[in-house]
Every structure is written in structure tokens, then in C-alpha cells.
Amino acid sequence: MIVSGVGATPFVPATVTAPTAPTAPTRGTAPTQGTGFADSLASVSDLTNSTDAMATQLATGQLTDIHQFTAAAAKAQLGVELTVAVRNRAVEAYQEIMRMQV
């Protein structure tokens, strides 16, 4: 059926690329700490990049759904906060070991 005369924008799923959740390391074949963290960093970078793109679209009037931007911004912020938290823990652990008396 062709529905005409409706000025409504059809539903478009959020264009934000879902962050690839870091795969749970299986016992025995666990990836090294470095690659997992690098992947997470890349996905956080994707999140912030898509938020930036959406901010531009919002400013130029191309983005019709306001909440898509706010949702993307929330995700990017949470991603960055998570990264900082992980980094803080890693640095903390490193310093703890460096303080060890030998």
C-alpha cells in the first residue's frame, strides 16, 4: 500500500555504529591485554567521531531526530569515561608495583 500525504519522517534506525563490545576472553585463548584495550579505544573513537558528525548534521538541519544526537553524545561520554577509568586503574596498578620494595 502506498501511503501518501504524510509529512512524517519514516523511522530510520540510529546511524550510530554500535560499539563493538569487547569479546569476553575465553579461558586459555585470552587475547593479550594490549589488543583488547586497543580495540576498545578504537570503538570509543568511533563513538566520538559519530557524535561529532551528528553535531554537524544537527547544526545544519540534516538531523531530524534530536534524541539521536543526545543518545550518541551520552554513549560517547560514557565511552570516554570508561576509557579514563580503565586507564586510571592500569596506571594505579603500575604505580603500586613500582612502589614495591625489592
Next chain:
Amino acid sequence: MGDMFGALDAAASGVSLGKTWMDVTADNVANVNTVRPAGQAPFRATMVVAQSMPDTQGVAVQRLVEQGGKPDVVYDPENPLADKAGYVTRPKVDLTEEMTNMLMAERLYQANLSVMQQARDSYEQALKLGPQS
């Protein structure tokens, strides 16, 4: 699921549905008096058909359908859009129903925004777990 921010995405899809519903309802209300010339099909209210997405990913608009039923035909020979017998076909829109839909769409929008807010707060709380450095 499996997404890091699954609750945020699902709630965002609900907000999208609420927005589509509000848009459609606004269009219906705007056309509540739109009479089309004789011979043309009358305006019919659009309805949103929602569909749940697999794997708890939220909701999506499946399609938009036009309301069925017989539109009112009134005798109004003075109307420039009347047919030769003097009858005008009114648009098939129930204003009461549309206003109720608008309320529900608004609540749907707000509820999902509230879920987004709470999910965000929860994720932030999770980040604050443990000793602060």
C-alpha cells in the same frame, strides 16, 4: 543484546517511535477539515504500526497504514468542493481519537527519554565503583 549500551539503544528506538507517532498524529489533526474535491479519495488518518525488534533491540515502525471505514458524507451544496448532488465527503479523522493518541505518543516519548536518562545514570554509577584514584 550484547551491545555495551543496550538499554540506551532500545530506549532511543522507543523515542523514535514516539516521535513518528506524534508526527503522524499532528498531520492527522492538521487535516481534520481537509475536504478533497469530488472524485478524489478523501483524506484518511494515518496510523503507525509498531513492531518489536529481535534480540531486545527495541521497537521499530513497521509501516504506516491509512484508517479504513466509511467517511462521513454531508449535504453542503454551497461548498465549492461538493459533487453535482451537493454532497461533500469529510476526511476520515476522529479528532477525539487523535488527541488521545497524541497524549499516548507524548507519554511514550517521555517515558523512553526517562529510561535513557536512568540507563545513563546507572552506567555512570558503575564507573564509580571501587576506590577512586
